[in-house]
Amino acid sequence: MAQPVYEHIICDPAKCTGCRLCEYACAMVKTGKFDANLSRIRVVRIEPITMTAIACRLCADAPCIIACPRNALSRSEKNGVILVDQDKCDGCGWCIEACDFGAIVLNPETKNAEICDLCQDLEGEPPCIAYCPVEALSLGTPETLRQKARREVVAKLFEELFKE
Amino acid sequence: MYAYTGRILHIDVTNRKTSIQRVGPDFIKKYLGGTGLATRLVYDNTPKGCDPLGPENALCFAVSAFAGTTVPVGTKHGVAAKSPLTGFIGDSLSGSYFSEMMRRAGYDGIVIKGQAPKWVVVFIDDDDIQFLDAAPYMGMNTLETQRAIRERLGDENVRVSAIGPAGERLVRYALIDNDGRQAGRSGNGAVMGSKRIKAIAIRGSHPITVADPKGLMEASLRLIKASRGPGTLKYRTLGTPANVLNLNKMGLLPTRNFQETVFEEAEKVSGEYLHERYHVKSVACAGCSIACEQWGAVKEGKYKGAMIGLDYEPLFAVGPNCGIGDMAAIIRLVQLCDEYGLDAMSTGVVISWAMECYERGILTKEDFGGLEPYFGNDDAAVELVRRIAYREGIGDLLAEGVKRASERVGKGSEHFAMHVKGLEMPGYDVRSLKTFALGIAVVARGADHNRALSYEVDIKGEVDRFKAEPGRGKLAMEKEDFACILDCLVLCKFLRNCFTDFEREVAEIYTMATGIPLTPEELKQVGERVVNLKKAFNIREGWTMADDWLPPRVLEDPLPSGPGKGVRVTPEELRMLIQDYYAARGWTPEGLIPKSKLIALGLEDIAEEIGVEEPVAAPAAGEA
Numbered sequence A: 001m002a003q004p005v006y007e008h009i010i011c012d013p014a015k016c017t018g019c020r021l022c023e024y025a026c027a028m029v030k031t032g033k034f035d036a037n038l039s040r041i042r043v044v045r046i047e048p049i050t051m052t053a054i055a056c057r058l059c060a061d062a063p064c065i066i067a068c069p070r071n072a073l074s075r076s077e078k079n080g081v082i083l084v085d086q087d088k089c090d091g092c093g094w095c096i097e098a099c100d101f102g103a104i105v106l107n108p109e110t111k112n113a114e115i116c117d118l119c120q121d122l123e124g125e126p127p128c129i130a131y132c133p134v135e136a137l138s139l140g141t142p143e144t145l146r147q148k149a150r151r152e153v154v155a156k157l158f159e160e161l162f163k164e
Numbered sequence B: 001m002y003a004y005t006g007r008i009l010h011i012d013v014t015n016r017k018t019s020i021q022r023v024g025p026d027f028i029k030k031y032l033g034g035t036g037l038a039t040r041l042v043y044d045n046t047p048k049g050c051d052p053l054g055p056e057n058a059l060c061f062a063v064s065a066f067a068g069t070t071v072p073v074g075t076k077h078g079v080a081a082k083s084p085l086t087g088f089i090g091d092s093l094s095g096s097y098f099s100e101m102m103r104r105a106g107y108d109g110i111v112i113k114g115q116a117p118k119w120v121v122v123f124i125d126d127d128d129i130q131f132l133d134a135a136p137y138m139g140m141n142t143l144e145t146q147r148a149i150r151e152r153l154g155d156e157n158v159r160v161s162a163i164g165p166a167g168e169r170l171v172r173y174a175l176i177d178n179d180g181r182q183a184g185r186s187g188n189g190a191v192m193g194s195k196r197i198k199a200i201a202i203r204g205s206h207p208i209t210v211a212d213p214k215g216l217m218e219a220s221l222r223l224i225k226a227s228r229g230p231g232t233l234k235y236r237t238l239g240t241p242a243n244v245l246n247l248n249k250m251g252l253l254p255t256r257n258f259q260e261t262v263f264e265e266a267e268k269v270s271g272e273y274l275h276e277r278y279h280v281k282s283v284a285c286a287g288c289s290i291a292c293e294q295w296g297a298v299k300e301g302k303y304k305g306a307m308i309g310l311d312y313e314p315l316f317a318v319g320p321n322c323g324i325g326d327m328a329a330i331i332r333l334v335q336l337c338d339e340y341g342l343d344a345m346s347t348g349v350v351i352s353w354a355m356e357c358y359e360r361g362i363l364t365k366e367d368f369g370g371l372e373p374y375f376g377n378d379d380a381a382v383e384l385v386r387r388i389a390y391r392e393g394i395g396d397l398l399a400e401g402v403k404r405a406s407e408r409v410g411k412g413s414e415h416f417a418m419h420v421k422g423l424e425m426p427g428y429d430v431r432s433l434k435t436f437a438l439g440i441a442v443v444a445r446g447a448d449h450n451r452a453l454s455y456e457v458d459i460k461g462e463v464d465r466f467k468a469e470p471g472r473g474k475l476a477m478e479k480e481d482f483a484c485i486l487d488c489l490v491l492c493k494f495l496r497n498c499f500t501d502f503e504r505e506v507a508e509i510y511t512m513a514t515g516i517p518l519t520p521e522e523l524k525q526v527g528e529r530v531v532n533l534k535k536a537f538n539i540r541e542g543w544t545m546a547d548d549w550l551p552p553r554v555l556e557d558p559l560p561s562g563p564g565k566g567v568r569v570t571p572e573e574l575r576m577l578i579q580d581y582y583a584a585r586g587w588t589p590e591g592l593i594p595k596s597k598l599i600a601l602g603l604e605d606i607a608e609e610i611g612v613e614e615p616v617a618a619p620a621a622g623e624a
């Protein structure tokens, strides 16, 4: 599986409560409507308590780019997001099949593939992060995640040491 | 219209006929959605005196104005019908993606009547209504049913409301489950079962548009932030079980069927204990920023593997109230109730009544088919839950609810049948909560904390909770109206402390979402209107003053211990409080609603049907 190296939206499944506010917010910001099916971040809730949110992981060697028969997908040099060329994309859905994470949306209205672009054109935090009530979402890479995990485990160790 | 669709779907499962009723902003604005709109639909679609478990009863769903939007805790719906427990209005609330899908399928409300010749699953796929054979799902528990139907239809986006074995067998307090959230109280699961509907599956493809997206998004973000403040801290960390220790300290925790109000093992069934030893995850309802549901899992012992999201009310009912102080047993019992599709509150209070009958020798080991359900016997409780769900042996009697069961058994067991109007009591002993005692005596749904809400003023110490005095009628009324507004919108009650100017802020958000102008005064009036509407329904269905009353135990047995030792609600006190309340409402001393009142509330058609002429006031002395 292709390893992501660029910063992308990461969800902490331990924190995620499955509320789906991130979906509602993303859909509204991107389409002007509340339609979770058009959200570029999707929440998977395997009842009753297993849940997490998934958006584009900006994989290196992104299989979606390779799969697109019309060369409609390319990578932004600035921050690595997958760009969709609206004119070339005809909504055939090959990229969707290629994505291991189900992170690509096919908008039935525009007949275009739509992918998380980290809301780079907006000021401030991406809306999904801003609307997540429990700070389950953040921008990160596997490396930042590893660092965070190490910090947290050490903090916990110390807490327990001092509790004794 | 924005947010709303202006469409009510009518389904008759007898002959599989469906139709669409159009409703305009003027109509919808009067009831908003949720329990308000659902109650109006019940009023309009049930003939007077209908059998709650007969084909004529209308099972009505109504969506929140905010369903599927970023307005936190607004993705909810109300479910109402004539209650098989009380014979009066039975309205419940639930929050899940079912609500969102109802709106996205194109409906503000759904009215289901009739009785299918064979068990069906009603599948509402936008405008296409299908009736699927329910045979493969019969006998499945609530969650299994939802999963299996989703699998069969091959789409995760299908949301399902289902009944379990209890609903199939018309247990009078059976519930409807969707995504593990329940429309719990008052037996709507039995109503669904009586129509031979195992489940309602729904899929909607329409997006939801709102009048002022930018304004609504900003307001939502503000509310999300506010909902993470100190006002909800308790719910976010310990959930509602945080109440256990506090209520125990105040002598309010119903113990062993309300014989006592201090439980010696409270520590072991507290929110803190749950959090430390069993907590696995906080889970949110749809679109909820608070996530009060605290999931607990049992990792060892005889209940190993049991797991459930635990709330205070079910916990009190099957725990302390049955003398059970083992958290693992409580988790298992509530899980069983959810899976069988039983309201855990009613189930707990029915079992505690049965336990007291057993201890007093009114019912014997033989009656219980070999069980010995003394207080604290969790094995017996587990088995009783099963027998109730399947109506086996004594379970058939208990499935009727505590009112009917005690009437049938007699021998003084009515004295400790803890219900109002047939609905089993919630987890606050009302003897030392005088405002709340009034609140649950008069509220239309029967003994219910969520509709009455007046425990707040007593517990927070805004009034002397031991004292019955004039003025409490007005307080009880205000709390009830406020709760009603939230239930109509719908917004979760836990959001209630997150506003600085509730009516103004909420009216604004409502207009941003729907585009329908609404003043704070109009919003306030919705609460009063819908409370009167529910009462009007009850009056139509034969309500008399005797129905606004409390169980004998509350009126005759003083509290044996705790801070309220020696306290009870005397009949004189209760009579005085009730008159005070009727007067505050502008009702007659007989508790009936004057025509003029109903007309002022915009319920002209109902005024004709059940309104009474106002008693002519005697001319003041000295007047010519």
Ligand code: SF4
Pocket: A009, A025, A026, A029, A030, A039, A040, A041, A055, A115, A116, A117, A118, A119, A126, A127, A128, A129
């Ligand atoms: S960053 Fe923007 S596009 Fe990507 S998931 Fe979040 S809201 Fe959607």
Ligand code: SF4
Pocket: A011, A015, A016, A017, A018, A019, A020, A021, A022, A023, A043, A052, A053, A131, A132, A133, A134, A135, A136, A137
């Ligand atoms: S908003 Fe946050 S908590 Fe809610 S579903 Fe999305 S990631 Fe999970």
